[in-house]
Amino acid sequence: MEVFIIGIGLIGGSLAKDIKKQHPEATIHGIDINEGHLDEALEIGLIDAKATRADLVKADWVIIGIPVDALTQELGGILDAVPDDALVLDMGSTKEQICALVADHPKxxxxxxCHPIAGTEFSGPSAALEGLYAGKTMIICEVEKTAFKLQEKALExxxxxxxxxxxxxxxxHDKHIAYVSHLSHISSFMLGKTVMEKEKNERDIFDMAGSGFESTVRLAKSSPAMWAPIFRQNKTNVxxxxNEYIQNLQAFKNLVEQGDFEGMYNEMEATNRIKDILNGIPILNK
Amino acid sequence: MEVFIIGIGLIGGSLAKDIKKQHPEATIHGIDINEGHLDEALEIGLIDAKATRADLVKADWVIIGIPVDALTQELGGILDAVPDDALVLDMGSTKEQICALVADHPKxxxxxxCHPIAGTEFSGPSAALEGLYAGKTMIICEVEKTAFKLQEKALExxxxxxxxxxxxxxxxHDKHIAYVSHLSHISSFMLGKTVMEKEKNERDIFDMAGSGFESTVRLAKSSPAMWAPIFRQNKTNVxxxxNEYIQNLQAFKNLVEQGDFEGMYNEMEATNRIKDILNGIPILNK
Structure with a gap:
């Protein structure tokens, strides 16, 4: 079983760990434009060997975990390079462009x-975690366009x-994920920015930060190289x-400005229902 | 040692637990307008006895953990009721109004x-946690206006x-806490609202939510009864x-709309510095 991981960071690296655990006989080949990451991945045992595009000719599996802009550039060529029975899957956070791009590809x-709803705010080979995907959701798009045998292989x-x-x-996919993932990232980045701008003049502001602040800005640690391409590809939805988020903030600001206690209370109480919704998300309640 | 906790929820109840652990001889009296909470607190052992304002005459300690609007209404009367050597401390998330209010009080x-930077998104007696305050920050305002002996007692x-x-x-305090706490709560509430509004028509949107979303909306579970008064009291700062947060979101939206990859990348990269800042917050790194 010859597995090629293209992009050996958090997403690809974590999958490499899980595959190795399930299939100790598999050989994991790593391809990455960042030579340092490739060396690191080899050193910490994420991959068995470094490889290049030319080696894909012997691939059984190709798993692509690279930023979505690189993905749109590379996928066509990767498909050209693999044998007829290979399975190629991507893990990108946007799906519309990539599906359109390869719609007529002979392979x-x-x-x-694919899009696994899994990750952390960290990146690179050292961020790879065994078991990252356990209990998480894998979203698959246009499954009917993939060969039956390869569908089965992936599902297994x-x-x-x-x-x-x-x-x-x-x-x-792209519409919904903008709400539950892309927007969270931007809200977090801009919250971090707003507070850091203030901090320039107010040195001890962070001395007052607690776990609530940490929780809301956690995603602002995320990789710009991964997220800028996502926002560009999913522009319309993002x-x-x-617009809706800013409108809601503006409306809440008006309630604060008017000292409308009841209005603020009602908005928050209605949103408290998020408790039940979060409790209903299986992946968050393992 | 006669300790009165006024408002026996997350904040007051957690402190009751810690005091009981450090001072097993202390009698913890509970006062709460919610009779159900009082019964619950007695049942789960948070307090030793139920009490009323009239009992404050025998208090050594009075700890007030009630919403800040109730606090401004009650504090004067509480001070009137306590003996001359009692220590009264509040735990409110706003400090300017309350300090102004009692500036000329004879006691x-x-x-x-006080304002402890500690808490969770839950509320009520059952939310009380032993050790909630360990490693956390207690902000004290106008310490010089408190009697030396009582300062010492509190610090101990x-x-x-x-x-x-x-x-x-x-x-x-009120200016800085608006950035690192109050804003996080509003951003989280409005994020929850935005996604829930969408969900009305898109039933399976939450099936796609992951831990990033959970992290950014966690604070939207918070108690409106506690937070509406905070936002009202800290209106100007909030x-x-x-305004600054909405401005930053608007600017980022413009970058997305213009497809300005470099602009988005730079904004996010600059904000990544939040990693170092969060790592530098001792309470988050125990």
Whole structure:
């Protein structure tokens, strides 16, 4: 079993760990434009060997965990390079562009469009975690466009590493994920920015920060190289979520300005229902 | 040692637990307008007895953990009711109004204005946690206005339960805390609201939510009864932080709309510095 991981960071590296655990006989090959990451991945045992695009000719599996802009540039060539029975899957946080891009590729049936709802705010090979995917959701788009045998192969792996699978069309995926993921990241980055700007003049402001602040700005530690391409590709949806979010903030600000106690209270009480919703998310309640 | 806890929820109840642990001989009296909470507190052993305002005549300690609007209504009367050597301290999240309110009270020297940077998104007696305050910051305002002996008494308790102490003036406190606490709560509430509004029509949106979303909306579970009064009392500062936050979101939205990759990247990279800042917050790194 020859597995190629293209992009050996948090996402690809964590999957490498899980595959190695389930399939000790597998050889994990790493491909990465960052030579330092590749050396590190080899050193910490994430991969068995360094490889290049030319080696893909012997691939059984190709797993692509690179920023979505690089993904759109590379996927066509990767599909060209693999054998006829190889399975190529991506792990990108946007799905519409990538699915459109390879719609007519002669090896479209070798490709499975995936998005694992898993991760941390860290990046690079050292961020890879065994068991990252256990209990998490794998979203698969346009499953019908992938060869049956390869669908089965992928589902078997996802089952082995403890994932639950949801099928969506790529347009709905990009729209929904803008709300529950992309918007959270921007809200967190801008919150961090707002407080840091203040801190320039107010040195001990962070001395007053508690776990609530930490929780809301955690995502502001995320990798810009990964997120800038996501926001660019999912522009329309991201802008829509931002408009709605800004509108809601503006409305709440008006309530504060007017000292409208009841209005503030009601808004917060209505939003408290998020408790039940979060409790209903299986991946958060393992 | 006769300790009166007024408001026996997350904040007061947690302190009751810590005091009982450090001073098993202390009698903890509970006062609460919510009779159900009082019964619950007695049942789970947070307090030894139920009490009323009239019992304050025998108090050594009075700890007030009630919403800040109730606090401004009650503090004067509480000070009137306690003996001359009692220590009264509040735990409110705003300090300017409360300090101004009692500035000329004949028992001003019996009062210590406190704000513990500790808590969770839960509330009520059952939310009380032993050790909640260990390693956390206690902000004290206008310490010089409290009698020496009572200052010492309070500091001794804070030391016993593992808190570090920071002194600030109430105006600076309210300004800074708006950034690192109040704004986080509003950003979280409005994020929850934005996504829930979308969910009305898109049932499976939350199926796609991961731990990043959970982290950014955690504070939206917080108690409106506690937070609406805070936002009302700290109106000017809260509106200022919201203006800056909305401005930053708007600017980022423009970058997304313009497809300005470099602009987005730079904003996020600059904000990544929050990593070092968060690592530098001792309470988050025990």
């Amino acid at each position: 479209r049936r070798n490709f499975l469009a 792996l996802f089952r082995e590493i403890g994932m639950r699978v949801r099928y969506m069309n790529p347009v709905a 802008v829509e979520t931002l | 001003r020297r019996n009062f210590l204005a 308790l804070f030391r016993e339960i593992g808190m570090r102490v920071r002194y600030m003036n109430p105006v600076a 509106v200022e932080t919201l």
